[in-house]
Amino acid sequence: MQRKKMISSLRGMNDILSDDYERFTYFISTATKIAQRYGFHFIETPLLEETALFKRSVGESSDIVGKEMYQFIDKGENDVCLRPEGTAGVVRAFIQKKLDRAGGIHRFFYHGAMFRYERPQKGRLRQFHQFGVESFGVDSVYEDASMIMMVSDILKTLGIGYRLQLNSLGCNACMPPYRQKLIKFVKECVDNICEDCIRRVDTNPIRVLDCKNGSCQELYVGAPKLLHNLCSECSNDFDTLKKILENNGIEYEVNTNLVRGLDYYSKTAFEFVSDNIGSQSAIAGGGRYDRLVEFLDGRPTPAVGFAMGIERLMELIVMPERKKEGYYIGAMDDEALDLAVKIAHQKRNSDIVSIDYKTKNLKNHLKTADKENVKYCAVIGSNEMKDGTIWVKNLEDKTEQTLLLEDF
């Protein structure tokens, strides 16, 4: 007989359970609470979207769209793909619900699975989870600062250390001229740069600046810097942003080479990095994307947002100490088991209750109750059966009492 091959999960797609699930939900509830304090509301968008949405928003030049999408033709001949990031879907929903025309301020947060067909490694999965927020209708740089403060609040609450990197990518007025300047500069030394950089000049010229190649870096020392080529508005905003962060006790470092991988960013760009999770060090990233709404055929609406990678955060989270909680109920005689089950059922109206169906002596019940990490161990034996009582011990302070069943 041929042995059937065991079916396992797809490469880069993990199950989340037990301790991981506890961390996962702890993160979600913490981040949700904080986002709500900042006035954000939950939004859920589909995992599957028309492929064109991501081509137009994230940009065809990006790796994400160029080679990492789970893309296919569905049974209705639609070109669709699993979302590789969260912003595009939220913006699409924002426009589709005509909130761009409604005007005013709209603030959303979301969390859920994202999909990118990449080579997996630590902190990089094919199906991973992000928590993100998007704010529409506020052009003030104070909103950018609020985003950063929110990320900082979340990370602090979770006990996660970080470094914050800041940059400004300029706006429609100052970025394109700068880009031309940079292209000109790079093309002048094209004979001496690496193959990757030659490719980048055409696909994403800004990227040459953070090339890992040492000899390229030497050449780029004299390259024009984006921060020195900002228009006065962008430059003022960036200064204001730094001032707000300083006033609120948030440390940052300016990184002129910080470039967000997605085409839709402008002005403020920021990235939170950790030095404790290997080479995939970005734990949160975001920035302003004032032009994206109109790229997707909405009314021009300023917007800013960020996303956090939940899996990357998970191992950094310092979990609060787990308290003993709930009841363990056990029977010492076979005759008491039915009663124990009945009591457990009643008690579950209000409390967590675990019950052991095996009869055992008191010592073993206490041992089991310990393993369950419950606060109370309640046992019914022949004495209690006779009196209509139940013996209850508080496992934390070691006090015990025998209660009438109706008082339990």
Added chain:
RNA sequence: GUGGGAUUAGCUCAGUUGGUUAGAGCAUUGGUUUGUGGUGCCGAGGGUCACGGGUUCGAGCCCCGCAUCCCACCCCA
């Protein structure tokens, strides 16, 4: 997609130049003279050594393939 490393019990890992029946700790489970735990004591179960081929009298160990994870590149959360 490219290059490198790893894979032995549920988990973390030993396993000698290829040689009988593959080990430990933790976890699980049973008992521990009769109703008091987390930290005592004794025992038990659990492995086609990732998977598929090959070399050999003999493979956990050597060779080839493949899968997954990890690391670097690329890129990103």
